[in-house]
Amino acid sequence: MFRESRQKDRGNNLRKEVLEIARDSISRVLPDKALAKVLSDHSFRDKIILVSVGKAAWRMAREALEKIPSIEKGVVLTKYGHSPGPLPPLRIFEAGHPIPDENSFRATMDILKMVEDLHPSDTVLFLLSGGGSALFEKPLPGISLDEFNQFTRDLLECGASIVEINTLRKRLSSVKAGRFANHVSPGKMVSVILSDVLGDRIDSIASGPAFPDSTSVADVHRILQKYHLQFSPKIMRYLEEETPKEISNVNTHVIGSVRILCEEALSSALERGFIPDILTTSLDCEAREAGAFIAAIAREKRKIKAAYDPPLALIFGGETVVRVRGKGIGGRNQELALSAAKGISGLDKVVVLSIGSDGTDGPTDAAGAVVDGETLKRLEQKGMDIDALLYDNDSYHALEITGDLIRTGPTGTNVNDLTLLLIG
Amino acid sequence: MFRESRQKDRGNNLRKEVLEIARDSISRVLPDKALAKVLSDHSFRDKIILVSVGKAAWRMAREALEKIPSIEKGVVLTKYGHSPGPLPPLRIFEAGHPIPDENSFRATMDILKMVEDLHPSDTVLFLLSGGGSALFEKPLPGISLDEFNQFTRDLLECGASIVEINTLRKRLSSVKAGRFANHVSPGKMVSVILSDVLGDRIDSIASGPAFPDSTSVADVHRILQKYHLQFSPKIMRYLEEETPKEISNVNTHVIGSVRILCEEALSSALERGFIPDILTTSLDCEAREAGAFIAAIAREKRKIKAAYDPPLALIFGGETVVRVRGKGIGGRNQELALSAAKGISGLDKVVVLSIGSDGTDGPTDAAGAVVDGETLKRLEQKGMDIDALLYDNDSYHALEITGDLIRTGPTGTNVNDLTLLLIG
Numbered sequence: 001m002f003r004e005s006r007q008k009d010r011g012n013n014l015r016k017e018v019l020e021i022a023r024d025s026i027s028r029v030l031p032d033k034a035l036a037k038v039l040s041d042h043s044f045r046d047k048i049i050l051v052s053v054g055k056a057a058w059r060m061a062r063e064a065l066e067k068i069p070s071i072e073k074g075v076v077l078t079k080y081g082h083s084p085g086p087l088p089p090l091r092i093f094e095a096g097h098p099i100p101d102e103n104s105f106r107a108t109m110d111i112l113k114m115v116e117d118l119h120p121s122d123t124v125l126f127l128l129s130g131g132g133s134a135l136f137e138k139p140l141p142g143i144s145l146d147e148f149n150q151f152t153r154d155l156l157e158c159g160a161s162i163v164e165i166n167t168l169r170k171r172l173s174s175v176k177a178g179r180f181a182n183h184v185s186p187g188k189m190v191s192v193i194l195s196d197v198l199g200d201r202i203d204s205i206a207s208g209p210a211f212p213d214s215t216s217v218a219d220v221h222r223i224l225q226k227y228h229l230q231f232s233p234k235i236m237r238y239l240e241e242e243t244p245k246e247i248s249n250v251n252t253h254v255i256g257s258v259r260i261l262c263e264e265a266l267s268s269a270l271e272r273g274f275i276p277d278i279l280t281t282s283l284d285c286e287a288r289e290a291g292a293f294i295a296a297i298a299r300e301k302r303k304i305k306a307a308y309d310p311p312l313a314l315i316f317g318g319e320t321v322v323r324v325r326g327k328g329i330g331g332r333n334q335e336l337a338l339s340a341a342k343g344i345s346g347l348d349k350v351v352v353l354s355i356g357s358d359g360t361d362g363p364t365d366a367a368g369a370v371v372d373g374e375t376l377k378r379l380e381q382k383g384m385d386i387d388a389l390l391y392d393n394d395s396y397h398a399l400e401i402t403g404d405l406i407r408t409g410p411t412g413t414n415v416n417d418l419t420l421l422l423i424g
Numbered sequence: 425m426f427r428e429s430r431q432k433d434r435g436n437n438l439r440k441e442v443l444e445i446a447r448d449s450i451s452r453v454l455p456d457k458a459l460a461k462v463l464s465d466h467s468f469r470d471k472i473i474l475v476s477v478g479k480a481a482w483r484m485a486r487e488a489l490e491k492i493p494s495i496e497k498g499v500v501l502t503k504y505g506h507s508p509g510p511l512p513p514l515r516i517f518e519a520g521h522p523i524p525d526e527n528s529f530r531a532t533m534d535i536l537k538m539v540e541d542l543h544p545s546d547t548v549l550f551l552l553s554g555g556g557s558a559l560f561e562k563p564l565p566g567i568s569l570d571e572f573n574q575f576t577r578d579l580l581e582c583g584a585s586i587v588e589i590n591t592l593r594k595r596l597s598s599v600k601a602g603r604f605a606n607h608v609s610p611g612k613m614v615s616v617i618l619s620d621v622l623g624d625r626i627d628s629i630a631s632g633p634a635f636p637d638s639t640s641v642a643d644v645h646r647i648l649q650k651y652h653l654q655f656s657p658k659i660m661r662y663l664e665e666e667t668p669k670e671i672s673n674v675n676t677h678v679i680g681s682v683r684i685l686c687e688e689a690l691s692s693a694l695e696r697g698f699i700p701d702i703l704t705t706s707l708d709c710e711a712r713e714a715g716a717f718i719a720a721i722a723r724e725k726r727k728i729k730a731a732y733d734p735p736l737a738l739i740f741g742g743e744t745v746v747r748v749r750g751k752g753i754g755g756r757n758q759e760l761a762l763s764a765a766k767g768i769s770g771l772d773k774v775v776v777l778s779i780g781s782d783g784t785d786g787p788t789d790a791a792g793a794v795v796d797g798e799t800l801k802r803l804e805q806k807g808m809d810i811d812a813l814l815y816d817n818d819s820y821h822a823l824e825i826t827g828d829l830i831r832t833g834p835t836g837t838n839v840n841d842l843t844l845l846l847i848g
Contacts, residue, residue: 299623
């Protein structure tokens with residue numbers, strides 16, 4: 001009896017439940033709370049230096065200062081416009097993103113100077129968030145900013161992928177690929193990472209300043225051959241140098257990532273009586289095709305699910321891409337949702353939610369959208385054609401009309417996107 | 425011990441096993457066997473008339489003749505070039521596909537004449553396969569072939585979808601939308617369907633000659649309004665006529681469909697010790713994006729699967745589409761597989777197979793392909809660039825080089841495509 005009445009409730013409340021699961025999971029990957037938890041598990045002794053780098057650097061640094069008043073000095077290095085005010089005793093730098101500029105180099109040199117001559121009992125608390133790759137950068141001696149950025153342009157022009165570019169470029173850096181950890185040695189490091197990179201490759205988050213590098217000189221040779229690349233003798237010599245493969249002075253914590261986001265969604269769905277499954281944490285295909293694929297899964301699961309089976313929650317994390325063809329407004333989560341709305345049209349007790357964990361989706365004021373089997377009908381009742389809207393990349397206006405947009409404002413975290421499919 | 429050695433075997437044999445699962449499932453949806461089974465379950469009395477329509481009409485009719493020698497007369501109506509020889513006592517017609525021509529109409533009139541004045545104890549054995557929509561057609565009195573085809577062109581030009589076109593067009597037909605069953609009444613029908621339509625909508629297979637129609641005159645009004653359509657008074661009168669909603673003289677069997685294909689794959693995988701799951705039977709997005717999505721699932725399942733967990737078999741049925749940009753050769757299954765190969769590169773004990781159940785994939789001599797974590801490496805070792813090949817839609821040459829093509833020749837059935845992801 002309880003079960004049945006519960007099922008009935010769920011039918012009406014599926015939209016409410018999917019929003020709650022999304023809200024729960026995002027709130028559980030807010031850096032403040034998770035950072036506080038990591039810090040409370042550590043006992044910091046002697047000198048503590050704080051180095052906070054990335055788009056969330058300011059907020060993470062403020063949290064650390066509150067939790068560890070004994071922090072002696074440190075640096076916050078973030079993107080222009082991303083530091084709301086002073087955080088004494090820290091020095092605050094703003095620099096170029098996504099292309100490093102002189103300020104990136106200056107701030108990075110300042111950080112390197114600060115961690116010179118540490119003792120084994122000293123600790124660098126290193127807080128890293130998205131954007132750190134460009135912000136935290138200083139080329140090895142003899143390479144200028146111009147040379148460094150030209151090197152990147154050469155690689156982009158030859159068609160190398162971002163992974164290939166990073167494999168080469170980190171070898172010209174004095175802080176990437178584990179080298180920052182070497183600078184800090186014999187001091188200790190506690191590294192706390194809020195990741196917006198898919199696939200759990202810690203050494204690829206900001207090219208891993210404090211993590212053993214997984215690429216080798218053999219990879220370098222392969223890439224140089226593939227694109228027939230030649231550089232100056234100075235650069236070639238650096239490219240031939242092997243990166244640190246063992247690092248023993250660093251304790252690493254990932255406090256937020258799209259995987260953790262998905263795992264929190266799984267817990268939240270489980271607590272609500274759903275049978276949850278994480279199908280992927282690295283979704284990277286086109287947004288509208290992902291929506292069509294998820295709708296195809298929805299149709300199958302809807303069809304085979306009996307009324308007395310527990311409800312399902314399928315979880316997808318990642319970062320889809322929008323192929324821009326039209327002049328409309330939208331974001332990857334809204335486009336995925338609109339496309340899914342077409343594919344689940346007419347289905348009972350099915351909802352699809354897609355949301356950017358930072359609370360923004362494309363150049364819109366929405367974070368994403370939640371659609372159901374009636375979304376298409378609502379759109380058509382207003383005389384709108386879903387195919388035309390999708391073709392014009394105008395998911396924002398479509399979902400505004402159907403009342404399916406989600407607006408959260410900035411959430412305070414950034415660990416990529418969450419997509420949920422519930423079958424009630 | 426047994427389990428471990430089995431796992432080891434499976435690592436080496438995953439390609440072999442996925443090919444066997446595909447072979448098993450396709451062989452279990454061959455129309456001959458399944459048709460024989462259905463026929464042996466029926467007791468046919470008195471007069472039996474055979475009407476076999478579609479691309480597989482000839483082969484299905486031959487099987488029926490063998491199993492039921494008491495078939496008195498009948499018609500085979502198939503596409504030009506699809507009848508290898510006479511099948512006495514049947515009359516054989518070939519006609520236009522995908523656009524009906526005079527021969528379609530003549531053969532359909534012949535069939536209608538043959539089923540006139542039946543008794544309640546007479547049976548029409550109706551065998552329907554893909555292509556039946558165009559082949560089996562006769563407009564209602566007063567509508568010529570030209571008018572009928574112009575009607576279709578008008579609907580295509582205004583941008584109506586195939587579902588919308590069929591909703592209107594079946595109302596001008598004397599055999600679609602259940603009307604053929606009405607002609608046969610009070611005679612009985614046994615309808616045996618080999619389906620190449622996604623989504624189990626029996627009334628949409630060849631627009632359902634012997635199945636209650638699920639569309640209504642209200643749908644017609646909606647479509648006419650949507651596209652601001654006007655037709656001659658004669659046509660408008662026919663459009664306003666409701667189609668049969670109840671049909672009581674027909675016994676329907678679906679002997680093959682992509683759903684049955686997927687269910688057979690599930691059985692076969694289960695027999696081999698895999699934990700199988702059908703994720704969809706109506707995959708309809710872009711082929712390369714589907715490949716990327718399936719690879720994203722593979723990465724997740726590979727990562728979380730412990731060595732002692734049983735192996736997984738994820739099953740996807742449907743019909744993806746290829747967005748043609750380049751000048752290469754390939755098919756939707758090959759393009760899906762090549763794209764998946766990129767996404768699963770480097771993964772251990774992961775294979776993706778995609779195959780057309782009819783044994784052909786695009787304008788190639790391959791039925792599909794099977795790729796693994798080494799496919800990309802094999803391609804790069806030959807100096808090939810996967811992104812360039814994908815961009816050029818040249819999946820056939822890429823997978824020829826890597827040795828990953830599957831060649832089966834015509835399988836004798838046609839129930840759309842099967843895609844399998846195995847995690848060993």
